[in-house]
Amino acid sequence: MRTIVITGGTDGMGAALARHYLAVGHRVVVIGRSGAKFDALVTTTARRHPSAPDRAEFIAADLSLVADSRRVVEHLRENYDRIDALVLAASFIRQRRHVTPEGHEASWSLFFLGKYLFVTRLADLLRASERPVIVNMAVPGARADAIDFDDLEMVDGFTFRRSNAQQRRANELLGILATEQNPDLGYITWGPDRLVRSSFAGEVGMGMKVAAAVLAPLLGRSPEDAIRPIVDIIDTPAPGRAAYRGARALPLTGGAHDEKDAIRLASAVEKVL
Template sequence: MRTVVITGGTDGMGAALARHHLRAGDRVAVVGRSRAKFDALLAAAEAEGALSPAGRARFLAADLSLLADNERVIDRLRQHYDRIDVLVLAASFIRQKRHVTAEGREASWMLFLVSKYLFVTGLADRLAAAGRPVIVNTAVPGTRPDAIDFDDLELAGRFTFSRANAQQRRANELLGILATRNADLSYITWGPRNLVRTSFAGETGPVMKWTAALLAPLVGQDPGDAVRPVIRLIDDPRPGRAAYRGAKEAGLVPGPDDEGDAERLARAVERMVTG
């Protein structure tokens, strides 16, 4: 029986993966905001044939844009599990504008990079205890190597959605360099090939709202169909870093000093979280 941890596991593709792993007989820890959505997920998994899913599932409520919630959840996961086979980093909350949390940090940077960094590093020994550990990071792969502003990681001076998105995507590829210092670990940066029918949770602009309301129901993939390539990658992991759009492998974009940039990113995040 594998132990699977999924952030953002109560909705969309995260929920589809959670249901799959419950049907497969795995232990599943779901991190999310809504207990009601988690209860609905359990009911759906049971209706799909999962045996006693409630006995193998755990819900951890959290807002992962907050440092305190990340630390609390990671501590609880460490208390409950000696081994984690699969870590899926799928939490999402889209913000078109810069938003500062109650802790004084930029919310998107915290959610889409710092939280993932904390899960990867804070659970590293639990992943190392697994035979064939896998991390799936649903950060869409492929962006330019110079996308990170190391002097202004929270983009206080020049925030735009596109700039923030590019920086987060590049940072998550660098996070894979840090994660795969465990030579047995498979780190997959993955994004769906096509539009997916999901809630597009967050504060979205008019174009994204129109897409979610009108276009996605017509042409979007069902989340369960969208994650089938991820399931295959989890079930047959290949150590090292890789990037995929759907089932198609995408080339990682090398920079002039990826190792140095990964170290620089780690130092910056550690300074941020330690005050």
């Protein structure tokens, strides 16, 4: 029995992955904000797989808060001796800059600081697995120069586009750090290759609201269909870094100073954590 940890596992593709791995007999730890959604997910799965509740755990957390991410990491370290797959799927879209009660820019905190904590502080539990894999749902392909090292939390000149590109690139650099520490680890940045039917949680603009309400039901694929390439990656992991859109492998974005940038990023983040 493998242990699968999923952030954002009560909605969309995260929930679909949780249902799948409970159905096939693995242990699943879901981190999210809605215990009611988790209970419904487990209840539905248990109708056909009665042992599902015994293999499911929910940890309530707001992962835009560093303290919550740290608390979850400590819980996992205290209660599990191995993590086989870590899926980083938590999402809350913000079009505007928002500061958390801890003083961090909310999107940067959710989409990178929290992920950094999970990847680096759970490295020992991943190393204990024979075939460890991290699937980071950070759409690959951001420019190599997308990170503003002098203003990581975008106090000046915040735009959704800049913020999104910086988070994505930072998560690619995080893969360099993770695989250098554990050469057996598979680290995949992944994004869907077409629209997926989901709630688009967050403070979204009118265009995204229209897509969620009108286009997604008509043109989008179901979360169950969209996760098929992720399941293949988790079930047959390969060591090293890789990037995918759907089932299509993409070349990794390369910059002139990738390893130095990864170390510089880690140094900056450790100072605020």
